[in-house]
Amino acid sequence: MVRIATVNDAEQLNILNDEFNGESETSIDNIRNSLMNNKQEVVIVADEDDMLVGFVCVQLKKSFCYDEYMPEITEVYVKPAYRKRGLASEMITFAEAYCSKNYPLHQYELLTGQENLVAQTVYNKLGYVDDNELHLSKRVKTERVYTRSATYQKFEVLKTNRNKRYKYGEFFVEGVRNINNAVENGWEIVSFLYDGDRKLSDWARDKLAAVRTQVNYALRGDLLAALSGKADTSELLAVVKMRDDDFSRIPLSENPLIALFDRPSNHGNLGTILRSCDALGVEGLILTGHGVDLYDPDVVSSTMGSFFCVPAVRMSDNDSVFALIDALKARYPGFQVVGTTAHHEKTLSEVDFTKPTMLLIGNETEGLRRIYKERSDVLATIPMNPRGSASSFNVACAATVMFYEAVRQRAAATCRGEVAGGAC
Template sequence: MQKTEKIRIFSENNEFQHADVLKRNRVKRSKHNKFFVEGVNAINLAIEYGWKIDSFLYSEESKLSNWAKEILNRSLAKKHIEMPASLLSKLSDKEESSELLALVEMKEDNINRIEIKKDLFVVVIDRASSPGNLGTIIRSCNAFGVDAILMTGHSVDLYDPKTIRASVGTLFATNVLRLGSHNDITQWLNTTKETLGEIRIIGTTVKTENTIDTFKFNSPLLLLIGNETYGLNQNYKSMCDSLVKIPIHGAASSLNVACATSIFLYEISKQIYRNSFIVPF
């Protein structure tokens, strides 16, 4: 077991700048394979679900809570970086600075992380363009029993602090993988069908006669969610067994993608879990 290196800094040195750039810069996060995490729930879930912590950052100018002390005492992080409260405040995104920040290592985007089982429920999000929406979808997927989320296309960063914040830390408790395109999904489907047989593929769109309130969902199931502005691209539509919409009334022509996804997840979870499981909400 490695020994934690304890470092004290007093200025915006390399350690500070490294944390700051991981918070702000997607390219640097990808290069270093690490990302910035803030918040009690997020840090607790990262530890609970076995994510590797590279560093904890904190200040002892103010008395640390019992929670923070316990985290540091049990820590397996490579580094503990102590700094003045003024520096910690500069890194924090909160009005009142968090007492503990973390730099966490990314997990490998290995599609073999998905457990193949007869009631498999996977969500594909194509070209997500809002970190807030992506984080909210992750939160809903975690709440409604989704086994994995597959992100494709040019999307917002999964590890953007805004995404993590919108997920309320559930990113760490949810199996989320970043893939290249629909071709990667097709390859995975072909392999998975050898084990499960058929997988029902459902796409979401406003341009269909099938409505969520009358449609019958069955597992194993792949639910395809399109871009916030452009919806599902043609490659994904051609993969679908059925396209389904949410009937809405009033002046709005469509729903926010995170709201719409949550409605789909509720209905699917209710139907699939109803006979054998307690619905997870």
């Protein structure tokens, strides 16, 4: 049911707003007061069995220049589990009907992000079009940090302290490609940090203007340089919210190819493997055991932006991994677990990677643990030059070779018409 919000909805609206805008943007009391006293706003809610699952906010703008009101839809939110059911369209249509009935007006306006193409498609179907007017905004929620204050010390620990990162649920991101990919893939940007006395590029100014954050920080130049991991200080750093360690974040295809990295001990290797997953189409990466931190700035930077394109989830115990493997075997006929080893087992070319597959990658020093070898359906090795002195590859190199062989086999099988999907 779609209806006008009431004061009794304040608590649930606060929960929805936390999901939409991030925590601490407002309070239940503020929402209750606004619902009672703000005559310039209409709030529409979607109510499913007394549970609110979405809302729309309409601002009733009125200028002395015009006789009529100019309603502007500024906020549209539907809980993820209730999307693709037409609720956003239903709430907007309800809002239009309510405003038309109660206020003199001749058009509606709607505010949305330039990069939110999915939402724009919905709004176009409802008759909203680009009217060639440029919407400009000036952010006022910017704090200056010119000393090594408590705020600055938080930035330092986000960069250097693993436990503090997880306490706050936030991590540090640096680099144009990393920040671009974080934004494009819908990661929540908590804050941007920049030199408050430096002229910013068009790219940085655009990001500050277009990306929704909780608060941005203008730092003194030397303080920003101390946080930057580059000799030439980046003009923009970002604090980004972590995502949940939930395997459902990995969108599996009909013939999935995923990887598991057990106890990674090197930041660069973990970053390179994530980058290889992205480059070769591995659908997701699982991390097990105690190893380097997935959200360490060195890991993020070494992925060259791929960190934000490949879902990576951590699983702390073996039982969870084995339960997942059993569930995947039940879901996908022929699903196989391929362990990796430097010893003489089946070579890569002898393994059938056209099946649904999980590749297990071992620790850089100790290799794959015995418990994972025992749960593997087959152990695979990369044949080395018998006349060479190298007995194995670096783990990131080995993983990339294995990913490529899997993708190569699948592409060849697609060309032969043996499996669906993929590139020929």
